[in-house]
Amino acid sequence: GQNIDQPTEMTATEGAIVQINCTYQTSGFNGLFWYQQHAGEAPTFLSYNVLDGLEEKGRFSSFLSRSKGYSYLLLKELQMKDSASYLCAVREHNQGGKLIFGQGTELSVKP
Amino acid sequence: KAGVTQTPRYLIKTRGQQVTLSCSPISGHRSVSWYQQTPGQGLQFLFEYFSETQRNKGNFPGRFSGRQFSNSRSEMNVSTLELGDSALYLCASSWGQGGTEAFFGQGTRLTVV
Numbered sequence: 242g243q244n245i246d247q248p249t250e251m252t253a254t255e256g257a258i259v260q261i262n263c264t265y266q267t268s269g270f271n272g273l274f275w276y277q278q279h280a281g282e283a284p285t286f287l288s289y290n291v292l293d294g295l296e297e298k299g300r301f302s303s304f305l306s307r308s309k310g311y312s313y314l315l316l317k318e319l320q321m322k323d324s325a326s327y328l329c330a331v332r333e334h335n336q337g338g339k340l341i342f343g344q345g346t347e348l349s350v351k352p
Numbered sequence: 353k354a355g356v357t358q359t360p361r362y363l364i365k366t367r368g369q370q371v372t373l374s375c376s377p378i379s380g381h382r383s384v385s386w387y388q389q390t391p392g393q394g395l396q397f398l399f400e401y402f403s404e405t406q407r408n409k410g411n412f413p414g415r416f417s418g419r420q421f422s423n424s425r426s427e428m429n430v431s432t433l434e435l436g437d438s439a440l441y442l443c444a445s446s447w448g449q450g451g452t453e454a455f456f457g458q459g460t461r462l463t464v465v
Contacts, residue, residue, distance in 0.1 A: 274454065276456075282458070283442060283456040283457060283458045283459050284442070284456045285456070286454060286455055286456075289453060291452070328395065330395075336408060337383070337400050337402065337407040337408045338383045338385050338400050338407075338408075338446055338448075338454065339385065339400055339408045339410075340385070340387075340395075340397065340444070340454065341397070342387075342394055342395040342396075343394070344394045345394060
């Protein structure tokens, strides 16, 4: 079966760097997605990793290690607007576009 | 380029009724997936449609069904509504089943009373 774990909550300071971890167990890995979701809004696509390594996109970076079943999302130069829920989702082989989501990490950015 | 459009945005229904939700994917995208989001269960996969065919189905009862039209627009239907069906229903659009991006619509907030 599938299992995706993320911390439930994190707090960080404006201007700082925060790393949100995600560990997963799947039958056949075929990609990992990160989404940002503000309260009452739809999830917004942030990044996609399928090969090991770091993908950088502006202030956001995402890392994947397939052998460890591990990913992290790195947010730099935190801004108040980064306060949101961050969702890790995994796609498996032979499952088409189906995504299995973790419960999300609620990030609070304090001044 | 227009994003994923879901209608209606909000809906209130009574138990036992049925409801139909609509999703128009990004132009050129052929895969539409539906998810249910609740505070307790998070985001859970309902089903996926590609080229008018259901390609995958989650663990939901048969009261939940869907379809996709030739223009890739998709609808999902929930019959005999229960209080527990109250949730945010989201659809995700991607170019293909193995796409590197999947974009969500704003969702339909369904409240069953």
